[in-house]
Amino acid sequence: MDLNTIVMIGxxxxxxxxxxxxxKMGTGSSSxxxxxxxxxxxxxxxxxxxxxxxxxxxxxxxxxxxxxxxxNVITVFxxxxxxxxxxxxxxxxxxxxxxxxxxxxxxxxxxxxxxxxFFTWMLIPLSILSAGVWLNSLAVFASAxxxxxxxxxxxxxxxxxxxxxxxxxxxxxVASDFVQTLVIAIISVACAGVALFKVGGPVKLVTEFPxxxxxxxxxxxxxxxxxxxxxxxxxxxQVQSINNMQDCYRFLTAKDSVNAKKAALFAxxxxxxxxxxxxxxxxAVAILYPDAASTHPELGKNATDAVYLLFxxxxxxxxxxxxxxxxxxxxTMSSMDAALNRNSGIFVRSFWTPIINRDQPRSEKYQxxxxxxxxxxxGLLVILVAQYMHGMQSVSLFDLMIQVGTLxxxxxxxxxxxxxxxxxxxxxxxxxxxxxxxxxxxxxxxxFTANDVANLLKLTFTDREMHDLSAIWNIFSHLxxxxxxxxxxxxxxxxxxxxxxxxxxxxxxxxxxPVYAEADQDQFDRLQRSKIGRISIWMGAGxxxxxxxxxxxWGRVLFLLCALSILLxxxxxxxxxxxxxxxxxxxxxxxxxxx
Numbered sequence: 001m002d003l004n005t006i007v008m009i010g011x012x013x014x015x016x017x018x019x020x021x022x023x024k025m026g027t028g029s030s031s032x033x034x035x036x037x038x039x040x041x042x043x044x045x046x047x048x049x050x051x052x053x054x055x056x057x058x059x060x061x062x063x064x065x066x067x068x069x070x071x072n073v074i075t076v077f078x079x080x081x082x083x084x085x086x087x088x089x090x091x092x093x094x095x096x097x098x099x100x101x102x103x104x105x106x107x108x109x110x111x112x113x114x115x116x117x118f119f120t121w122m123l124i125p126l127s128i129l130s131a132g133v134w135l136n137s138l139a140v141f142a143s144a145x146x147x148x149x150x151x152x153x154x155x156x157x158x159x160x161x162x163x164x165x166x167x168x169x170x171x172x173x174v175a176s177d178f179v180q181t182l183v184i185a186i187i188s189v190a191c192a193g194v195a196l197f198k199v200g201g202p203v204k205l206v207t208e209f210p211x212x213x214x215x216x217x218x219x220x221x222x223x224x225x226x227x228x229x230x231x232x233x234x235x236x237x238q239v240q241s242i243n244n245m246q247d248c249y250r251f252l253t254a255k256d257s258v259n260a261k262k263a264a265l266f267a268x269x270x271x272x273x274x275x276x277x278x279x280x281x282x283x284a285v286a287i288l289y290p291d292a293a294s295t296h297p298e299l300g301k302n303a304t305d306a307v308y309l310l311f312x313x314x315x316x317x318x319x320x321x322x323x324x325x326x327x328x329x330x331x332t333m334s335s336m337d338a339a340l341n342r343n344s345g346i347f348v349r350s351f352w353t354p355i356i357n358r359d360q361p362r363s364e365k366y367q368x369x370x371x372x373x374x375x376x377x378x379g380l381l382v383i384l385v386a387q388y389m390h391g392m393q394s395v396s397l398f399d400l401m402i403q404v405g406t407l408x409x410x411x412x413x414x415x416x417x418x419x420x421x422x423x424x425x426x427x428x429x430x431x432x433x434x435x436x437x438x439x440x441x442x443x444x445x446x447x448f449t450a451n452d453v454a455n456l457l458k459l460t461f462t463d464r465e466m467h468d469l470s471a472i473w474n475i476f477s478h479l480x481x482x483x484x485x486x487x488x489x490x491x492x493x494x495x496x497x498x499x500x501x502x503x504x505x506x507x508x509x510x511x512x513x514p515v516y517a518e519a520d521q522d523q524f525d526r527l528q529r530s531k532i533g534r535i536s537i538w539m540g541a542g543x544x545x546x547x548x549x550x551x552x553x554w555g556r557v558l559f560l561l562c563a564l565s566i567l568l569x570x571x572x573x574x575x576x577x578x579x580x581x582x583x584x585x586x587x588x589x590x591x592x593x594x595x
Contacts, residue, residue, distance in 0.1 A: 190558055
């Protein structure tokens with residue numbers, strides 16, 4: 001058994017430990033299973049908000065894009081930073097204050113029960129598709145590392161993610177996300193530092209990038225302008241993608257409004273820091289290893305998506321590849337298990353209980369069991385979707401992710417973003433806008449494509465410029481046409497009456513009314529710090545064993561510093577958990593803090 005496999009086994013033992021550590025908390029009620037009962041601290045919520053935007057695709061498809069083209073991949077991730085700025089400024093607290101357990105419950109309050117059913121059957125398939133992209137990215141990478149068949153890797157990794165998602169619900173999902181954030185941080189910082197040293201510093205990283213870091217041999221005079229426009233449009237897209245009622249579940253787990261706001265700020269800091277360092281290794285590979293594109297021929301046209309692996313194999317000390325794979329599993333698990341957990345909550349609360357089981361008692365135990373069954377079915381579907389996507393060898397992982405996000409997700413996001421603050425639209429505006437947006441997606445893919453835009457402008461673009469123009473055209477179309485359609489539905493608005501009007505007024509009143517922690521919250525706070533602190537100490541101790549691996553002195557020192565930082569963090573958390581709070585804050589009546 002090689003060292004990388006041993007590291008991966010140790011990682012899975014850690015994930016199982018997290019699952020069992022939080023199993024009791026996660027299965028206490030359906031609310032705790034779906035969103036942790038709204039009891040979580042800001043640093044746990046912020047880590048999961050960050051990790052949801054992070055997946056194995058970052059280390060594979062996005063890394064391959066960075067290796068090929070240099071700077072322009074940054075647009076996607078700086079867009080995430082802008083999205084979290086908006087979440088910190090306005091959206092995060094209001095999402096927490098909606099006082100719901102699932103996103104579709106929020107949609108029901110805002111747009112009515114009909115839209116709740118419509119979006120239930122739109123969101124579940126879309127999240128399965130997105131999770132399939134994430135799992136496919138992971139399997140491509142894992143098969144190159146361990147030299148296993150990709151299909152076998154898909155099933156093994158997919159079932160592992162499913163098992164962890166199934167057992168402990170939202171508590172296990174969020175707790176594992178936080179620990180996995182530590183794994184990602186270790187890998188990213190260590191690889192970025194070594195890459196900069198080997199290249200000779202940031203200046204050489206930019207000036208010696210073979211295809212041109214900001215420009216290149218395959219770009220024309222229009223590229224600088226396209227790059228600026230790409231930045232602007234991805235900023236707008238990611239503000240909508242992060243701050244909408246579909247993705248509000250990121251902040252529903254926070255214990256109160258203040259912690260939701262802090263969580264958004266924490267996610268913002270993590271994303272900004274990550275954006276600055278994630279792509280240093282693939283940029284360095286383009287300079288240090290010109291043969292990178294031919295190193296893993298078994299990956300076909302996606303061979304360049306393994307450049308992070310190549311860097312870990314050639315530039316880093318022994319054991320780093322295993323840690324990199326742990327980071328990839330971390331990233332995929334955080335994205336996939338959040339999707340599975342959310343789907344379970346949506347199905348149970350918005351379809352099974354009110355439609356199928358409306359005449360039967362709605363016991364918490366029954367809802368919990370149905371949610372777990374739905375989690376299993378969703379997990380198997382994700383694996384099958386990932387297996388199908390692997391056969392699409394003509395599409396790069398980067399392009400696949402962008403296409404899913406812009407062509408399928410954008411029509412759903414538009415009404416769920418604008419509907420948060422635009423009040424005077426009819427209820428039917430939400431589902432009709434989605435259908436209109438899907439028509440827009442079809443039109444810009446088959447009828448009036450980016451090539452037609454170039455012909456209309458009477459400009460000639462290179463392949464690289466056309467790649468960026470296509471992304472711009474997709475985002476522009478949904479912003480102008482789909483977004484404009486939703487805004488125009490205000491012309492048909494008529495005030496609601498009776499119970500429906502009261503429900504809308506209650507929705508917006510709740511959004512502006514702070515949520516305070518319940519009186520017994522302190523015990524949940526100390527439990528979170530204690531459990532995560534203990535698990536972090538275990539992880540640090542396991543990482544310390546890598547010092548025994550026969551590496552150069554600098555490699556052993558690198559592992560030592562990483563292990564000591566995690567041990568210190570875990571010890572501080574453990575210590576804070578045993579300290580008795582001197583005061584009790586934010587005590588309010590249960591009627592105000594029920595959610």
